[in-house]
Amino acid sequence: MSLFSLSAKCTCRAVSMKSHRPSFNLLTNDGYSVTKVENLHRRNRCLQSHITRVTRLLSSEPHHSKVPKVATWELIPEDQLPPPAHLPADLVDQLERLALVDFPTKQGLACLEKAIRFADQLHVVDTSGVEPMDSVLEDRALQLRHDAVIEGGCAEELLQLSKNTVEEYFVAPPGNIPLPRREERATMMKHSEL
Amino acid sequence: MNKQISLLYPKASCVIRRISTPRARCDSELQPRAKSDPQQLVGVVGLEVHAQINSNTKLFSGSSVRFSAPPNSLVSPFDASLPGTLPVLNKRCVEAAVMTALALNCTINKKSLFDRKHYFYADLPAGYQITQQRRPIAVDGTLTYSILGGKKRSQVIRRTSTIKQIQLEQDSGKSLHDDLRSQTLIDLNRAGVGLMELVMEPDMSCGEEAAAAVRELQLILQALGTCQANMSEGQLRVDANVSVHKPGEPLGVRTEVKNINSVRFLSRAIDYEIQRHIQVLQRGGTVQNETRAFDSKSGETIPMRDKEGLQDYRFMPEPNLPPLIVYEDNASLPTGIDACQAVVVQEIRAGLPELPSIKRDRLVQTYGILPEHSFTLVNEDGLVEYFEAVLKATTKEPRKVIGWVTNELVGHLKQRDMSVSQSPISPSALAELLERQESGHISSSVAKQVFQEMWRSPGKTASQIIQEQDLGLVSDATQLHSICQKVVDSHPVEVHAIRNGNKKVLNKLMGLVQKETKGRADPVLVRAILQEKTS
Numbered sequence: 001m002s003l004f005s006l007s008a009k010c011t012c013r014a015v016s017m018k019s020h021r022p023s024f025n026l027l028t029n030d031g032y033s034v035t036k037v038e039n040l041h042r043r044n045r046c047l048q049s050h051i052t053r054v055t056r057l058l059s060s061e062p063h064h065s066k067v068p069k070v071a072t073w074e075l076i077p078e079d080q081l082p083p084p085a086h087l088p089a090d091l092v093d094q095l096e097r098l099a100l101v102d103f104p105t106k107q108g109l110a111c112l113e114k115a116i117r118f119a120d121q122l123h124v125v126d127t128s129g130v131e132p133m134d135s136v137l138e139d140r141a142l143q144l145r146h147d148a149v150i151e152g153g154c155a156e157e158l159l160q161l162s163k164n165t166v167e168e169y170f171v172a173p174p175g176n177i178p179l180p181r182r183e184e185r186a187t188m189m190k191h192s193e194l
Numbered sequence: 195m196n197k198q199i200s201l202l203y204p205k206a207s208c209v210i211r212r213i214s215t216p217r218a219r220c221d222s223e224l225q226p227r228a229k230s231d232p233q234q235l236v237g238v239v240g241l242e243v244h245a246q247i248n249s250n251t252k253l254f255s256g257s258s259v260r261f262s263a264p265p266n267s268l269v270s271p272f273d274a275s276l277p278g279t280l281p282v283l284n285k286r287c288v289e290a291a292v293m294t295a296l297a298l299n300c301t302i303n304k305k306s307l308f309d310r311k312h313y314f315y316a317d318l319p320a321g322y323q324i325t326q327q328r329r330p331i332a333v334d335g336t337l338t339y340s341i342l343g344g345k346k347r348s349q350v351i352r353r354t355s356t357i358k359q360i361q362l363e364q365d366s367g368k369s370l371h372d373d374l375r376s377q378t379l380i381d382l383n384r385a386g387v388g389l390m391e392l393v394m395e396p397d398m399s400c401g402e403e404a405a406a407a408v409r410e411l412q413l414i415l416q417a418l419g420t421c422q423a424n425m426s427e428g429q430l431r432v433d434a435n436v437s438v439h440k441p442g443e444p445l446g447v448r449t450e451v452k453n454i455n456s457v458r459f460l461s462r463a464i465d466y467e468i469q470r471h472i473q474v475l476q477r478g479g480t481v482q483n484e485t486r487a488f489d490s491k492s493g494e495t496i497p498m499r500d501k502e503g504l505q506d507y508r509f510m511p512e513p514n515l516p517p518l519i520v521y522e523d524n525a526s527l528p529t530g531i532d533a534c535q536a537v538v539v540q541e542i543r544a545g546l547p548e549l550p551s552i553k554r555d556r557l558v559q560t561y562g563i564l565p566e567h568s569f570t571l572v573n574e575d576g577l578v579e580y581f582e583a584v585l586k587a588t589t590k591e592p593r594k595v596i597g598w599v600t601n602e603l604v605g606h607l608k609q610r611d612m613s614v615s616q617s618p619i620s621p622s623a624l625a626e627l628l629e630r631q632e633s634g635h636i637s638s639s640v641a642k643q644v645f646q647e648m649w650r651s652p653g654k655t656a657s658q659i660i661q662e663q664d665l666g667l668v669s670d671a672t673q674l675h676s677i678c679q680k681v682v683d684s685h686p687v688e689v690h691a692i693r694n695g696n697k698k699v700l701n702k703l704m705g706l707v708q709k710e711t712k713g714r715a716d717p718v719l720v721r722a723i724l725q726e727k728t729s
Contacts, residue, residue, distance in 0.1 A: 099508075134511035141516065147249050151255065155265070166379055167265075172316030174377055
């Protein structure tokens, strides 16, 4: 079982494929299943630990897996989802400016649209009358600290972290250099490629 | 300022004259004039005040809060937003916010939440600021302030401004712009210091009201001890949101004015901005929604380079902090809670000191002085103590002493930009001077002269100066008689007028007598003698 759970951690794509695999494969230590495992896990030491775990499990009672034998998730039909969000170029530009991320290629944009579509599935859930939760800490007590000085005075250590300092100040470029506009950036990218 | 405007916009100058200045518009007496002119655009001002909390350590870290210290010496790993650090809330900051909220009649939210406000700037190392946008610690308060209005600007008019919310948030670091080498130097000593942001509703209409409101807020915060409220040291930062509209119509486009370093500049900046909006609209243009900086040298606002259009802060709940709970009273505390972990509103309410408005009323009640006098007393730092010290040393009535303190003393101090503690005349010296006047040794005009002399030569007592300059009242009857006789003899026309019934001319003769005696004649006696001689 640990074999499957480890595979789930390493490559998410493997989950849907592996979940319905019959468990007896694990018990037979034939070369076939081991090689398959090798293909999935790029690191050899995973393999080593699997073999030891497989031998350990052999000695225990029949294991009841919590992983369902058949996939339980299903594709939500398109008509249940809200209309797909169209991202105008200006909006993309604004997002890039706000978050300082780059969507230079069409692929990047397509990936973003797919991600938004994936998140649209949340709209299917009925949340009427449910108080939104924004933190898993919501029922924990917030620790209050007594107003006494306990840290600070480590200017040297902090300044060492920056390669550019002037007389105990950190150095930054002047003001806020606004991200160049889309057209300008395209020309800049072309120049840098040349 | 109006002259400047007429130079820049000669065509508009005649239009400006028709619109009364914002200061006059605030005066309650001029309301009828506003209604008659339908083109009247009024200013709408809303303030955003950031008050630095007076605490030993910062809001979320245990590093020290001090005004001047070697750069980056008061910075903890959390303030530098190094990975692996987490925020821990300072209890003193919560108590300060609750205290301020109670003093401003706010409703305390028993459960408040923290959020992240994202924007990029070099002095904000984390790339976000922890603030309270959704549910702040307090909402719906009122700030009551007074402006001096009426004919002689001596009438105290009370105004109330609504406070939308009070929230706790982090301060950013300081950036020093080095234009020569095209770089910015960052000092993170201030990064993470606790701030109380007071968001006020746009219910003010001019710079004078805003200045009075901020002054009152300063006094309240200083009385509570939650903030030292010194604008020049950056402990109190005020941003003004200004727009204009015709009364009854929806609000116009607003601009934000930043970089205001004193209460006086606040008033000027707001008035300038209101005028600028009015001019833009008069010319048929539209006001841009932008952020402008106030330049104190020119008295104008200039657009700030760094702001690009409308900022989207992408608010998100702070995942590292659970909700902040404050308790109403000890009875509502959950069992097993540590006393030092709980903030109890009842206890804080019980510990509130005397607020300025209460103090003013108390002074009026105790000493029988006028409200505008107590206004001045509380407004100046240390003046109440000075006044009370003078009262202790003199037999004069408070109502007679107050004029000396609020007019003479304050006038001289303001002229030389001095504080009460720097006054060269001590309360006991002033008391002595007033005693001499009360006992009839000197006249009131001479007393003012002596006051000025005492100011110039600190250390000399009133009696010394009176003796040296022979300023004592001349009450010697024979001397006065001879002087009066001289005046009467040399002004037959005036005497004739008095005998015919024009009594006011007597004052002229009195003036001449006073001139002869260099103002040292006892006015009561002189009047009596002159009346006798001219009857």
